[in-house]
Amino acid sequence: MKVRYHDAMFHTMMRILLLSSLMMFLSATSAQADSAPLVMPTCNISQSQWESPDRSRTLLADPALRRLLQTWSAQPAAHLSIEYPGGEQGVIWANRLVGWLVAYGVPGRAISLFPGSSNMNTLALSLKTSGGGT
Numbered sequence: 001m002k003v004r005y006h007d008a009m010f011h012t013m014m015r016i017l018l019l020s021s022l023m024m025f026l027s028a029t030s031a032q033a034d035s036a037p038l039v040m041p042t043c044n045i046s047q048s049q050w051e052s053p054d055r056s057r058t059l060l061a062d063p064a065l066r067r068l069l070q071t072w073s074a075q076p077a078a079h080l081s082i083e084y085p086g087g088e089q090g091v092i093w094a095n096r097l098v099g100w101l102v103a104y105g106v107p108g109r110a111i112s113l114f115p116g117s118s119n120m121n122t123l124a125l126s127l128k129t130s131g132g133g134t
Contacts, residue, residue, distance in 0.1 A: 040078060040127040041068040047121040050093065059100075068127050072106060075129060079110055083117045083124040090115065097123055 043064040052058035059065055072078050080101070084094035094113050102108050117124055 040075075040129065041071050042124065042126040043068045044119075045097065045123040045125065047093075050097070050123075055100075065125070068125060069104070069106075072110075072127055076110070078127050078129040079112060080106060081112050081114060081126045081128060083114045083126075085117045085120045085122075086115050090117070090120075094123060 041064065043062065045059065045062070045065065049055075049058050049062065068080075072080060082094055082097060084090040084097075098108060098111050098113070101111060
């Protein structure tokens with residue numbers, strides 16, 4: 001059976017149309033995912049971890065903190081939030097943690113501090129991104 005020229009063109013055009021539709025759908029889905037805010041890894045740092053004689057080794061041994069820092073490293077546009085206990089001691093602790101994170105390569109402008117943590121003995125860290133930046 002011979003395929004007529006018009007039938008072959010019709011099938012080719014349908015394939016192109018289907019492929020184009022699929023590509024548009026995938027790019028729209030990707031754009032939607034990129035624009036939605038994502039909540040990423042979180043980590044809690046206890047006062048006993050912070051006061052450890054070998055602070056850096058103790059903190060970096062925490063898998064949640066390592067995962068948070070690795071995720072930030074892969075997405076440096078992400079923003080790090082630190083929720084700390086209120087009062088002078090909480091402010092001092094949070095600012096020392098910021099200094100520690102900056103020493104490990106996280107820029108200070110990528111870190112925000114929020115007072116009022118519900119736990120007086122814990123700093124709560126979370127990583128957030130809005131897809132297109134912070």
